[in-house]
Amino acid sequence: MLLEVQDMSVAIGGVTPLDGVSFALDRGQIHGLVGESGSGKSLTAMAIMGLLPLIGGRIIGGSLKFDGHSLQRPETELRKLRGRRIAFITQNPMTALDPVRQIGGQVDEVAMMHLGLDRKAARERTIEILKQLRISSAETLVRSYPHELSGGMKQRIVIAMALAGEPDLIVADEPTTALDVTVQAQIIHILTALVRERGLGLLLITHDMGVVAQACDLVTVLYAGRVAEKSTTSTLFQAPRHPYTNALMASVPRDDMAIGELKGIPGFVPSVAGYPPGCRFHPRCSRKTEICAGSLPPLLAKDKESALACHNPLDGAQP
Amino acid sequence: MMRWLAPLRAAFGRPSGMVAGTWLLILIAVAVLAHLLTPYDYDIQDLANAKMPPNAAHWMGTDEFGRDLMTRIFYGARTSLTVSSVSIGLSLMAGLTLGATAAYFGGWFDRVVTTAVDLTWSFPEILIALILVAIIGPGTTGTMAAIAVAYLAQFTRLTRAQILTLKSETYIEAARSLGASHKHLLFRHLVPNALAPVLVAAMLATGDAIILEATLGFFGLGAQPPTPSWGAMMSSGAAQLFSAPWIILLPGLVLTVTVIAINLFGDALIAALDIRTKLRDA
Amino acid sequence: MTEILRLENLTRVFNQPNGAFGKPRQMTAVRDVSLSVNKGDVVGIVGESGCGKSTLARLILRLVEPTSGRVFHDGTDITQLSHRALQAARKNMSMVFQDPYSSLDPRYTVADCLAEPYVVQGAKVPEGRIDTLLSQVGLSRAMAQSYPHQLSGGQRQRVGIARSIALSPNLLILDEPTASLDVSIQAQIVSLLKDLQDAMGLTYIFISHDLGLVRYFCNRIVVMYLGAVVEEIPHPDCPPQHPYTATLMASTFAPDPKLRKELVALEGEIPSPFNLPRGCAFVGRCPRASERCKFEQPVLALGPSGQPVACFNPIGA
Numbered sequence: 001m002l003l004e005v006q007d008m009s010v011a012i013g014g015v016t017p018l019d020g021v022s023f024a025l026d027r028g029q030i031h032g033l034v035g036e037s038g039s040g041k042s043l044t045a046m047a048i049m050g051l052l053p054l055i056g057g058r059i060i061g062g063s064l065k066f067d068g069h070s071l072q073r074p075e076t077e078l079r080k081l082r083g084r085r086i087a088f089i090t091q092n093p094m095t096a097l098d099p100v101r102q103i104g105g106q107v108d109e110v111a112m113m114h115l116g117l118d119r120k121a122a123r124e125r126t127i128e129i130l131k132q133l134r135i136s137s138a139e140t141l142v143r144s145y146p147h148e149l150s151g152g153m154k155q156r157i158v159i160a161m162a163l164a165g166e167p168d169l170i171v172a173d174e175p176t177t178a179l180d181v182t183v184q185a186q187i188i189h190i191l192t193a194l195v196r197e198r199g200l201g202l203l204l205i206t207h208d209m210g211v212v213a214q215a216c217d218l219v220t221v222l223y224a225g226r227v228a229e230k231s232t233t234s235t236l237f238q239a240p241r242h243p244y245t246n247a248l249m250a251s252v253p254r255d256d257m258a259i260g261e262l263k264g265i266p267g268f269v270p271s272v273a274g275y276p277p278g279c280r281f282h283p284r285c286s287r288k289t290e291i292c293a294g295s296l297p298p299l300l301a302k303d304k305e306s307a308l309a310c311h312n313p314l315d316g317a318q319p
Numbered sequence: 320m321m322r323w324l325a326p327l328r329a330a331f332g333r334p335s336g337m338v339a340g341t342w343l344l345i346l347i348a349v350a351v352l353a354h355l356l357t358p359y360d361y362d363i364q365d366l367a368n369a370k371m372p373p374n375a376a377h378w379m380g381t382d383e384f385g386r387d388l389m390t391r392i393f394y395g396a397r398t399s400l401t402v403s404s405v406s407i408g409l410s411l412m413a414g415l416t417l418g419a420t421a422a423y424f425g426g427w428f429d430r431v432v433t434t435a436v437d438l439t440w441s442f443p444e445i446l447i448a449l450i451l452v453a454i455i456g457p458g459t460t461g462t463m464a465a466i467a468v469a470y471l472a473q474f475t476r477l478t479r480a481q482i483l484t485l486k487s488e489t490y491i492e493a494a495r496s497l498g499a500s501h502k503h504l505l506f507r508h509l510v511p512n513a514l515a516p517v518l519v520a521a522m523l524a525t526g527d528a529i530i531l532e533a534t535l536g537f538f539g540l541g542a543q544p545p546t547p548s549w550g551a552m553m554s555s556g557a558a559q560l561f562s563a564p565w566i567i568l569l570p571g572l573v574l575t576v577t578v579i580a581i582n583l584f585g586d587a588l589i590a591a592l593d594i595r596t597k598l599r600d601a
Numbered sequence: 602m603t604e605i606l607r608l609e610n611l612t613r614v615f616n617q618p619n620g621a622f623g624k625p626r627q628m629t630a631v632r633d634v635s636l637s638v639n640k641g642d643v644v645g646i647v648g649e650s651g652c653g654k655s656t657l658a659r660l661i662l663r664l665v666e667p668t669s670g671r672v673f674h675d676g677t678d679i680t681q682l683s684h685r686a687l688q689a690a691r692k693n694m695s696m697v698f699q700d701p702y703s704s705l706d707p708r709y710t711v712a713d714c715l716a717e718p719y720v721v722q723g724a725k726v727p728e729g730r731i732d733t734l735l736s737q738v739g740l741s742r743a744m745a746q747s748y749p750h751q752l753s754g755g756q757r758q759r760v761g762i763a764r765s766i767a768l769s770p771n772l773l774i775l776d777e778p779t780a781s782l783d784v785s786i787q788a789q790i791v792s793l794l795k796d797l798q799d800a801m802g803l804t805y806i807f808i809s810h811d812l813g814l815v816r817y818f819c820n821r822i823v824v825m826y827l828g829a830v831v832e833e834i835p836h837p838d839c840p841p842q843h844p845y846t847a848t849l850m851a852s853t854f855a856p857d858p859k860l861r862k863e864l865v866a867l868e869g870e871i872p873s874p875f876n877l878p879r880g881c882a883f884v885g886r887c888p889r890a891s892e893r894c895k896f897e898q899p900v901l902a903l904g905p906s907g908q909p910v911a912c913f914n915p916i917g918a
Contacts, residue, residue: 182649193864253818489703499717
């Protein structure tokens, strides 16, 4: 397994915004991490990248393994992994690039730092990567500054930086949320192709169910810091078991919906300071029973690809 | 009203704010109640008791004319606080108006105001004050006018900067879409939201203004005798530096502590406002 | 079917200063847009960034002055109204904004926000009106004294909607009202908007970049590209005629893994609005471009299936 998150809990200050999260990702797979605000999906990405100290967070339970070895290591060791074997693509390409440096140099730097290439070899490599990302005028583009580029182009540069270190795993946190629809389609296709062609692993964090349906093989659904459900994409859309997943799907407009069918989920996501007792979704759940308010449903795995945390799932059966 | 008390209370909650705020409150009380707190008059001379060091009858001693120093310091506080707060208050109101209208309407009016303000900005406050006092004549009126003009630039610029940022907030656009008039936008939305930093600046400027008043007083251009003013007291006390140092030192000490207290309280206010903002957005 | 809104050749040009001595650069944000909206319509205006849909929304309300063109609301030409008359006209049409976090004055309570439309028009708030408005948008009465920072994004947006219906307008312009909200909250708000429309007989102009949402909610769709209307789709099920609309649809991922899409090779970059090509703005990226497209700008005309489209080679021709 390329990435294994096992029962991981993260604390910031006195609260635990992420509680017992488990999922796994293999080479050549695109794993979608889905959730709305407050679900903890960005926090998961930061935990994997070892960036929790930046926000005063720390892993307080469970394990995090990359290629069999724990990621809970000192910063000096993590720095060798970051950019080299695990790459990070953030939500906002506008702020991911240094505005006062040419983009060519920024991509070169990754190869120079992690692969030990000299400037000339790194530049050749950068142009090679840009061409692979279907950027035709790569030779002139390397001398541009970020403000001269469109949002979609900037995100492609960020992807180029992510690829420059020859990573095995890419963690992409909402990589297309800030982009136009047509640009998003291109970026998603580029990322998908990369995974298939190079056998990379991609953890795709998103709130967009369309992106999930299009690109992901496996999906983990987070709600209020815990895993609600995990399964293959087709199962998730055709036969969701968790009431939250089901209600979430029903909140996404589809072409075959009649007007009035779109209702949403009543209430709102609880904040970390005010989690309800028992299952965190139960106040909004149409299937809640007595046990739900009393105890947190445990995350139980059905097989390698599915898991569920619910006392009263839709298919009635216990996992 | 209640909304304004909350940041003040928060400022008092901080240790530096509490100490500084307490001093300021005491000073205000002293200035207001001076006539009740001391049996002496500030201008009755008693040459027999001139230049006496602090003793039981005169807790801070007497000056070169035998006048009780503590009484003169108390009444001097009245002068300092009145002159500085009135002048800064006037300056603030004028600055808010000019800055808000310049930022809101823009165009040539903005350019005229900004240029005029930038011109005064380039002069040190003391120079502006001296020029104005030379025109108007020494005394409290002249001093107040001088201080008001000297600080106008600061308040105008600060207000203008705030309003420029706030102008593009969505709630302003929303109010316009409801049909709001310019007056409504300025007085019900823009100025209230711009006030906080400008008020804190005004508070800190009051400390500066007290020093400016004392400086003018030192040169005999401020409040004229027999009205006591810390600056004038220090000026006449300078000549007695070696024979009766308390005449210059004690007013100087009170002046220093007051200005430090104003700055400390202003800082506490800023910190309290920031924290509240942070908590709000969390 | 009464016409409630008519836009005639609306154009808005922005001048951007070009240094101290350069001639100002011109950017045409909205180019010659004409549209007719009937009472009860829910018109969706879609397009990507730079298409001018937000500017168009503001032109309709005259929050931004048109460079040329007219806007008729209920038969009145609001572009010719005096400043004072315009303020009064604003009773009948209002706007809901995208960002729930900055569309409410942080120093105003919810009750203040809802009272503001009355205050602005110089009228008194009728007894019990605030409570009525709150319940109409699904908020509890207790929230009247809350401040915006105490409310969630969805709740704030409900306040914004309540504020916009306070004076019972007949036309509501919604500028990406759900773009900043979670999916489940977005669905709640859209459901609320539907209920309000049924209860109050409102007409909506719904601006969004989310084609899926627009196809669900709107009965007519207007597609914009770089300031101009490229196509009007009278019904969400009608197939696209303009190549850009087809691209937009092909790029929209359906929430269904069975409907996975193959890569649509959209080459080229969107041109800068300061430097539009001489002909059709889409020519650099269009798979159906011909020579004529490079030199002539197409105008909106009825296409092969009877829908208005601005294209020399529409799909289906």
